[in-house]
Amino acid sequence: MDDVHGSLLSLQELDGEIAEMEARLAEFEPRLESVDAPVHELEREWEAGRARLAALQEQADRLKRASSERRALLQRSEQRLMQVRTPREEAAIQTELSLLRTAIEADEAEAEQLGDQILRTELKQDELERRLGEVRAAVGPEREALLRARSEVEDELAVLRDRRSNHVLRMDPEAYRLYERVRSGRTRVVITRLGPDGSCGHCFGWIPLQQRSEIERGGTLIRCEACGVILCPSA
Numbered sequence: 001m002d003d004v005h006g007s008l009l010s011l012q013e014l015d016g017e018i019a020e021m022e023a024r025l026a027e028f029e030p031r032l033e034s035v036d037a038p039v040h041e042l043e044r045e046w047e048a049g050r051a052r053l054a055a056l057q058e059q060a061d062r063l064k065r066a067s068s069e070r071r072a073l074l075q076r077s078e079q080r081l082m083q084v085r086t087p088r089e090e091a092a093i094q095t096e097l098s099l100l101r102t103a104i105e106a107d108e109a110e111a112e113q114l115g116d117q118i119l120r121t122e123l124k125q126d127e128l129e130r131r132l133g134e135v136r137a138a139v140g141p142e143r144e145a146l147l148r149a150r151s152e153v154e155d156e157l158a159v160l161r162d163r164r165s166n167h168v169l170r171m172d173p174e175a176y177r178l179y180e181r182v183r184s185g186r187t188r189v190v191i192t193r194l195g196p197d198g199s200c201g202h203c204f205g206w207i208p209l210q211q212r213s214e215i216e217r218g219g220t221l222i223r224c225e226a227c228g229v230i231l232c233p234s235a
Helices: 003-081 087-169 173-183 209-217
Strands: 191-193 230-232
Touching: 003 087, 003 173, 003 191, 003 230, 173 230, 209 230
Parallel strands: 191 230
Antiparallel strands: none
């Protein structure tokens, strides 16, 4: 077999190894996702709890400010009550004081409820953090093993790709362009040998006798008219 066909066959073999290695590499992502799933679930739950805790704390702060303003109003109203001159003014201020005291009592009740919710949420967050640490520790060894295995596959893939680049540098440019043109059709078979009966080794289509002779002599790149792959001499 001539060097051109042999070089193309070697390139196809390399591309096959690269494709297999890429497929192996792709398998790690779903496996890692499966291992990380319990951790991610707890992390999402923890993040939701943190957001809820922040919202509760903000609500408590607003309530505290509003209650403080009402207490200041109450104090001013009590001072005004001592300076009233008419029963009508006194009645108005007493009504205002009653409303303010009712509002402050409601604030205190709401603040107590919010305090309970904040405490329960904080306790739940602490429990989630504990569980998260346990789950991370439990999946850690398997995850590390997967990451090491993935790194090894990435290294092997890098070596194969480097071998391919070096191989292409030594190839006939025209032959390589034809190879890539055929390969762009998303077929893994770019070049194949003639079958024992002179047919295409890929689609088993009939190859004209004259073309078979040219292929067997080597040096000429001929494609199968039926499937488009490059044909090379039979083994």
